[in-house]
Amino acid sequence: MKNFGGAGKVASMVLAGCVHHGVYANPQERIGSEYNGAGLFLTALNTSPEVPEGLAVTVLRSDRFDLYAQPDGRFLGRPEQATGVSYDAPELDGAQTIILEGADHRETATSPDAFIAMYSALAGTPPTRLDIQPEEQPQVSGEISGFANGAPTNLPLAGARLDVFAVDPQTGERRGDPVYSQTVGTDGRYGPFAAGPGQPYEFVIAADGHPLTRIYRSPFPRSTTLANLRLLPPPAVAVAGEIVAMMRPRGYFGIDDNATLDAVPIAGRPAGEPVPSVWQAAIAVPGDTAQSVAGGFDGEVITARTTPDDPDDVAWIALTD
Missing domain, CATH: 2.60.40.2190 (Immunoglobulin-like)
Known part of the structure; x- marks a missing residue:
């Protein structure tokens, strides 16, 4: 989207539970990791503007239950050590943020609340139903x-x-x-x-x-x-x-x-x-x-x-x- 001209081919975008600012941020360690918010890749990707101009972007994130957006490093094998990021790590400047209460990392993309948010962002109106319409012979x-x-x-x-x-x-x-x-x-x-x-x-x-x-x-x-x-x-x-x-x-x-x-x-x-x-x-x-x-x-x-x-x-x- 940002590096190869993709923004011109996209009308709108929804990002769910993404590690936009890393699962940790440390400019002194593993700077080549794509998961390091202070590393080479994400630092370049997040240079202003974080969201391509003229593109409607919606970010879905958990309030505090995404294991990859935690201030403590216990899920990275480093308990009681600060990661340098927090619950808001998936947010992007210039994007609409929707916080899904109680959602885990995957549920930011797969839960019913996530579907409602995605549908509304792309279609401009909430869905009329949540249940799957059954087929006679799938x-x-x-x-x-x-x-x-x-x-x-x-x-x-x-x-x-x-x-x-x-x-x-x-x-x-x-x-x-x-x-x-x-x-x-x-x-x-x-x-x-x-x-x-x-x-x-x-x-x-x-x-x-x-x-x-x-x-x-x-x-x-x-x-x-x-x-x-x-x-x-x-x-x-x-x-x-x-x-x-x-x-x-x-x-x-x-x-x-x-x-x-x-x-x-x-x-x-x-x-x-x-x-x-x-x-x-x-x-x-x-x-x-x-x-x-x-x-x-x-x-x-x-x-x-x-x-x-x-x-x-x-x-x-x-x-x-």
Whole structure:
């Protein structure tokens, strides 16, 4: 936008939870980091004017619950050390700022309040509804990507094999043979397949160099080309058994959130820490008999199924909310 003439191609822009002034600001350390508000990159980017002239820009930020806009460095591995930034670090001079109370870092872009703010900024009027208009037969597609060196690559996982099963919403058991199967090409894209209304699914991905991964998802109310399947390293657990994990890609789990896995409040949320920073949880399920494991958050409940005949696979419950 600022460095390569993009402003002339954009009518308006909404920025959600961005680290415009860094997650820390220190002119004496790591000045080459793009996350250093006093570093070379952000210092140049923030030279006046911070917002290109004539461009309508809206900034969405949390009031104080964004873990990347904190005056204390505890989320950077430096507790009780000042970061040099504060809750207002995402703001830009010349932009309209909308503060979303109670939003975590991801919810500045994914919460209902964020949607209202985005829609209003771009359309000039509030949305007439918040609920998704259901479709009779949604068409679902997306991209499969993998991981390397313990971290996601966000790159297409060519040659991955995908099988999609309709499952019982109460038990997670498969309802017959796969409803869709495909070996993806170099672009990693799968689909589309016709999803049944109200039907949850299990996505089974087999790929070289990755554990067999089974991802359980809620029903799809509408068509999407962005039902991406990101393979992740198996979570570490302290006891033996088949791993069942739960993730919240659209946000984090706070200490006050009703988040459970196998009917137990999820672990890993630091006691007394009001800023949500945990988005994954995992348990190990022992035994030689297949079991149903339910994960839930904010009213959404998804049930996975263990597969003792293949104890090295990893089951993920992928929350929508």
